[in-house]
Amino acid sequence: MPRLGGIEAGGTKFVCAAGRGPEDAEFTEFPTGAPEETIAQAVEFFRGREPVEAVGIASFGPIDRRPESPTYGYITSTPKSRWRNTDLAGTVCRALGVRVAFDTDVNAAAVAEWRWGSARGLHSFVYVTIGTGIGGGAVIDGRLLHGRMHSEMGHIRIPRDRVRDPFPGNCPYHGDCLEGVASAPAIEARWGKPAHLIPDGHAAWALEADYLALGIVSWACTLSLERVVLGGGVMQRGELFPKIRERVAQLLNGYLEPPDIVAAELGRRAGVLGAIALAADRLRTFGLAPHGSELGQLGSDEPASAASPEFK
Amino acid sequence: MPRLGGIEAGGTKFVCAAGRGPEDAEFTEFPTGAPEETIAQAVEFFRGREPVEAVGIASFGPIDRRPESPTYGYITSTPKSRWRNTDLAGTVCRALGVRVAFDTDVNAAAVAEWRWGSARGLHSFVYVTIGTGIGGGAVIDGRLLHGRMHSEMGHIRIPRDRVRDPFPGNCPYHGDCLEGVASAPAIEARWGKPAHLIPDGHAAWALEADYLALGIVSWACTLSLERVVLGGGVMQRGELFPKIRERVAQLLNGYLEPPDIVAAELGRRAGVLGAIALAADRLRTFGLAPHGSELGQLGSDEPASAASPEFK
Numbered sequence: 001m002p003r004l005g006g007i008e009a010g011g012t013k014f015v016c017a018a019g020r021g022p023e024d025a026e027f028t029e030f031p032t033g034a035p036e037e038t039i040a041q042a043v044e045f046f047r048g049r050e051p052v053e054a055v056g057i058a059s060f061g062p063i064d065r066r067p068e069s070p071t072y073g074y075i076t077s078t079p080k081s082r083w084r085n086t087d088l089a090g091t092v093c094r095a096l097g098v099r100v101a102f103d104t105d106v107n108a109a110a111v112a113e114w115r116w117g118s119a120r121g122l123h124s125f126v127y128v129t130i131g132t133g134i135g136g137g138a139v140i141d142g143r144l145l146h147g148r149m150h151s152e153m154g155h156i157r158i159p160r161d162r163v164r165d166p167f168p169g170n171c172p173y174h175g176d177c178l179e180g181v182a183s184a185p186a187i188e189a190r191w192g193k194p195a196h197l198i199p200d201g202h203a204a205w206a207l208e209a210d211y212l213a214l215g216i217v218s219w220a221c222t223l224s225l226e227r228v229v230l231g232g233g234v235m236q237r238g239e240l241f242p243k244i245r246e247r248v249a250q251l252l253n254g255y256l257e258p259p260d261i262v263a264a265e266l267g268r269r270a271g272v273l274g275a276i277a278l279a280a281d282r283l284r285t286f287g288l289a290p291h292g293s294e295l296g297q298l299g300s301d302e303p304a305s306a307a308s309p310e311f312k
Numbered sequence: 313m314p315r316l317g318g319i320e321a322g323g324t325k326f327v328c329a330a331g332r333g334p335e336d337a338e339f340t341e342f343p344t345g346a347p348e349e350t351i352a353q354a355v356e357f358f359r360g361r362e363p364v365e366a367v368g369i370a371s372f373g374p375i376d377r378r379p380e381s382p383t384y385g386y387i388t389s390t391p392k393s394r395w396r397n398t399d400l401a402g403t404v405c406r407a408l409g410v411r412v413a414f415d416t417d418v419n420a421a422a423v424a425e426w427r428w429g430s431a432r433g434l435h436s437f438v439y440v441t442i443g444t445g446i447g448g449g450a451v452i453d454g455r456l457l458h459g460r461m462h463s464e465m466g467h468i469r470i471p472r473d474r475v476r477d478p479f480p481g482n483c484p485y486h487g488d489c490l491e492g493v494a495s496a497p498a499i500e501a502r503w504g505k506p507a508h509l510i511p512d513g514h515a516a517w518a519l520e521a522d523y524l525a526l527g528i529v530s531w532a533c534t535l536s537l538e539r540v541v542l543g544g545g546v547m548q549r550g551e552l553f554p555k556i557r558e559r560v561a562q563l564l565n566g567y568l569e570p571p572d573i574v575a576a577e578l579g580r581r582a583g584v585l586g587a588i589a590l591a592a593d594r595l596r597t598f599g600l601a602p603h604g605s606e607l608g609q610l611g612s613d614e615p616a617s618a619a620s621p622e623f624k
Contacts (some may be wrong), residue, residue: 123459123460124458124460136534138534140452140457140458140459141455141457141458141459143453143455145452145453145535145536146436146452146453146536147435147436147452147453147535147536147537147538148436148536148537148538148569148571149536149568149569150536151533151534151535151536152533152536152567152568153533153534154533155529155533155567155568156529156530156533156534157470157471157526157529157530157563158469158470158471159469159470159471159472159488160471173564173565173566173567174563174565174567176471214469217467217468217469218468218469218530218534219534221463221464221465221466221467222448222450222463222468222530222531222534222535223457223459223463223534223535224457224458224459224460224461224462224463224464225459225460226459226460251469251486252485253485253486254485255464255467255485255486256461256464256467257460257461259460
């Protein structure tokens with residue numbers, strides 16, 4: 001496997017990595033400021049080191065990853081106004097002169113868990129992070145799922161009992177979609193304190209498990225999943241896992257075999273490691289990978305004619 | 313394109329077709345009786361005609377389509393007890409001595425709409441039928457989605473207002489999953505008369521549109537869809553379409569571009585025509601298709617080593 005670069009572009013911080021995977025990668029991170037300076041800082045990280053053969057970018061979204069689009073490689077309609085319509089992938093590509101892969105942070109994390117973490121060897125699973133938001137990436141039938149744009153799994157609607165939980169939800173677009181009732185900010189807004197200060201055994205965790213179980217049932221019925229890999233800050237609360245498994249089994253009620261429900265293994269490095277895996281796939285697409293290397297089956301949906309976007 | 317066969321195995325009737333597509337296919341249909349006699353009747357249809365090069369089967373489910381499984385080609389845990397653990401595909405394969413493709417009725421219908429109907433040229437869409445049940449098939453990134461088994465899209469849970477709709481739902485497994493509140497039997501149970509006898513403008517249709525819109529939002533957020541193709545008896549009610557489109561746009565609220573929402577084109581023939589398309593793909597998988605024929609990109613998820621199940 002060649003030496004590769006990864007950039008996780010997050011709303012609050014950027015993480016950069018250079019290497020071949022979790023064993024040898026060097027990491028750095030810095031706060032997300034204005035686009036020009038922040039991207040320049042990422043570029044400097046790679047310029048100051050042994051060259052990489054390709055760079056993967058795992059970005060907050062929404063992003064444009066349709067190769068035929070004039071804004072391919074851009075962060076598009078994000079609520080973070082400074083970053084709206086930012087040509088992230090193109091800027092990195094031109095500055096470093098290497099191939100660039102571009103996907104969402106959660107798709108990248110799914111790929112990292114697939115390659116090095118809790119989803120090794122699987123054909124059909126989702127990785128879902130529950131933190132400041134709820135987002136998911138799916139690998140189905142051995143390929144990373146994209147569809148028209150990318151999944152927005154956190155924004156599905158779920159049944160709610162307003163007597164048990166009168167909290168109206170805090171998603172600015174949807175109110176009480178899953179993200180609006182079960183993300184870390186929703187937990188804090190409902191209970192008046194941050195999730196990590198809520199004790200074990202509190203009613204918050206039974207409610208959280210019920211909401212996440214309802215989300216898992218929708219994803220499992222739609223995608224037919226072998227496994228659900230759960231990560232993000234909220235899932236540090238270990239008692240959620242048995243509660244979620246029990247509730248998913250109750251909800252499916254024998255109609256479908258419940259998917260395995262497990263913790264993500266790669267933690268905070270999943271996104272940037274996934275970016276490295278995406279970079280590896282980018283090389284594979286062009287046949288530049290060393291013969292015999294096992295670069296994974298990420299499954300590009302890009303048409304062959306657009307396989308070499310120039311970012312110009 | 314070679315001459316092909318299709319069998320739609322439904323819970324109440326079987327439909328058989330022989331030909332190359334909607335233009336030239338000959339059809340027959342007969343009630344679903346006991347497995348042995350019913351399958352024999354389908355086999356007779358093909359024996360009495362010019363031979364076909366492969367047969368596709370579009371079956372009610374759940375079915376086993378994992379090529380490595382000892383029950384590959386079987387209808388498995390269906391509530392229709394006579395058909396439980398029936399080797400449908402293997403029996404047809406042995407009787408006719410041709411390659412057999414095997415998938416769900418809704419996956420086959422999705423493929424038919426993709427090839428000849430409302431989803432031509434698309435990369436990512438779902439076909440959903442709303443009738444005696446609710447079921448869907450998805451094509452994502454240009455391939456028919458399977459996952460561990462197959463989608464069961466009708467069994468997602470949706471938010472409900474019990475004041476507006478106290479009906480408890482009639483899904484034997486889940487009560488008020490989407491199928492349990494929005495299928496034709498649910499409409500009949502709630503309003504005390506069959507859907508086709510409920511007049512235009514009745515509150516039933518606003519409620520139905522709201523429920524289907526909630527389902528579409530979950531599928532669109534999970535799969536990232538260009539289009540939703542709606543078929544089945546309930547969707548004969550044309551006023552549902554504008555209501556559903558309006559409600560989906562409200563629910564997504566600008567966060568995602570709503571998918572197109574259109575009527576299926578192939579009607580009651582979608583399943584059996586899809587079976588023919590699956591048969592075409594089966595030949596393509598083996599390189600037996602006539603050179604230059606456009607057999608579509610159905611995207612088999614079957615590993616190469618299992619590409620030739622013997623049904624023995």
